[in-house]
Amino acid sequence: MADKKAPAPGKILWIVIGLVVMLGLAFAPPIEGLSTAGQRVLAVLLFAVIMWVSEAVSYPVSAIAIIGFLIVFLGFAPVKGTEGALLGTGKAIPMALSGFINTGWVLVAAGLFMAACILHTGLEKRIALTIIKMVGTKTNNIFAGMILVTLVLTFLIPSITARSATLTPIAMGLIAAFKVDKKSQFARQLLVCIAIITSISGIGVLTGGAPNAVASGFIAKSLNSPVSWGQWLLWSEPYCLVMSLAFYFIVTRMNKFEFDEVPGGKETVHNALAELGTMSPKEKKISVIFAFTILAWATESFHHVDANTVAIFSVLLMLAPYSGVATFKDVVNKVDWGTILLFGAGISLGETLLSSGAAIWLAKSSLGALGVGSMSLYMMIAVITVGILILRVAFASITSATAAVVPTIVGFLLSLNNPSLPMVGMTMLSTYCVYFAFLLPVNSPQAMIPYATDTFETKDMIKVGIPMTIVGLVLYFLFVFTYWTWTGMI
Structure with a gap:
């Protein structure tokens, strides 16, 4: 008898795409300014994002995959740079599980x-x-x-x-x-x-x-x-x-x-x-x-x-x-053990992105390429905010969105090497943006729960979600120029 829970062909295709993209980046020629470990952590991040966006596998399964790939890819990468002695899987395990002691x-x-x-x-x-x-x-x-x-x-x-x-x-x-x-x-x-x-x-x-x-x-x-x-x-x-x-x-x-x-x-x-x-x-x-x-x-x-x-x-x-x-x-x-597992794996991924230098490289290549680092503080906040809100639509989990966004923003701020920037406040502002999931039920599990009652339709949420997003952004920037500046957050 066929397994009724077998993955659909479309999901299998997404899994294959994720693996091909990950392996292609992990074993591609060295990228300038990026260590082998950093390049491979980025490969795992790409695989994770593809799994999270496509929902080809459940979040707990994606978490286990993240941990496993981090152990293997970090273990068989040089300790530093692109050449030299390999780290070893035994030493990679604590790095892959670092999120669980965070x-x-x-x-x-x-x-x-x-x-x-x-x-x-x-x-x-x-x-x-x-x-x-x-x-x-x-x-x-x-x-x-x-x-x-x-x-x-x-x-x-x-x-x-x-x-x-x-x-x-x-x-x-x-x-x-x-x-x-x-x-x-x-x-x-x-x-x-x-x-x-x-x-x-x-x-x-x-x-x-x-x-x-x-x-x-x-x-x-x-x-x-x-x-x-x-x-x-x-x-x-x-x-x-x-x-x-x-x-x-x-x-x-x-x-x-x-x-x-x-x-x-x-x-x-x-x-x-x-x-x-x-x-x-x-x-x-x-x-x-x-x-x-x-x-x-x-x-x-x-x-x-x-x-x-x-x-x-x-x-x-x-x-x-x-x-x-x-x-x-x-x-x-x-207790939602899947969330516990996903958060641990997501934090581990974020920490290895930072420790390997991949987060800083990624931030320089994206936000840095746009010239964000040379902008005024308020313009910088505006560009980062819009970028996060656009990126947020791609994720069906607030957890996965956080795991992808926060370390990238922290890496970007560290790459600027500018102690006058309110780094704590800007990280918190970026976190607030992750909560902007007001348009579609599929953008967050907290919306999917009431949606599953078959009481309202997506258009009902969009009806109030669009004005709420607009008003929320207006209030956000009002607070940026007033309360958060007055209280020293930025």
Whole structure:
């Protein structure tokens, strides 16, 4: 019997193309200014990008391929330059796995376990329903409530995809409880709201999105200027809040809903809360743990315990006997191990791009060739921003987009050898751009989750996604010239 899960011919073709391109570059004649190791790491990057864009293989499989190819290609490359003794696969293994000891990876992995623990307790449902009860059940207020819920959950669920997976069933439950047609304008835009606001919410908090953790890891290691949880919040959360407010007006003003107030809304929300009953001991425990976790993150500058270490001990408290809310067995299947694997491999690829000199060469050959390095600071930011937004459309994963973009930007900044440039701020600005996935559901898993409910169509997301992208960019440059300059980020 034929394997029903066998790759489609089109995907096989993309795999072949990826392998041919990778091998062609890896064993091509030496490129001027690039070491053999750097040339081969670039070859692995090209293969990875082709796999990510074409989705010929799953992200976890692409991660394993990245690790394997890095080990082989680095192991059989000279230690330095283009000639001399080979590094050896044994010494290449730590380089290929370096992403798994990176602070960014630690924060992502811990965050996914934290998200699994809070989902196990069901506290997120109580928070969502309580906020909706507070804002009321007028149509516009429901959207305000969902946006507010998302922003609150950003502090509790350090995963964009997990937040989307949490809010989507809550929204579908409300639609069913309100007895609203799931193809109605209200229902369609409520799911679009989740698809977009979950992306926006990740910008504001260091632990709110995986790209932030990757960026902070590269900033700390390559730029030697670690950004604390509180500092990230100070620089990023105001922009996130203004973006969220703008999105609220766009989604509610650009759509004409079937009713001004959801039929039977107050009673439905009241009944749903009544079904939950009083807070369980597990909900109380995790509330206390998260309160101390957020407090520890916010006061990092006083006790000097970094956010990654705080996250690790927070997970320990959640899983430990007596203080815990779940066992490892309870949450192990709720953790997205594919994301953990992809992030580790993506960070390893980024670090080897930097250590081999490939990132700097790539940046000089692309951004440098455009003369970006000789531009004024604000023009440089504008060109880099537009470039990232165009590149972002090609990726279906915020993780893969981050792995490709951030090390290239860091490499470019390092290649300029200009200490007067706000390198930390420019890296953070580049990270914000990765979140601009407002147009197509396929550009991010957090949008694909609500899209999979078959409630809205791509055109529904584009309808609010285009103005949101335009307004988001206007606000972005407004912040560049005002708040981010005033606060010393750039």
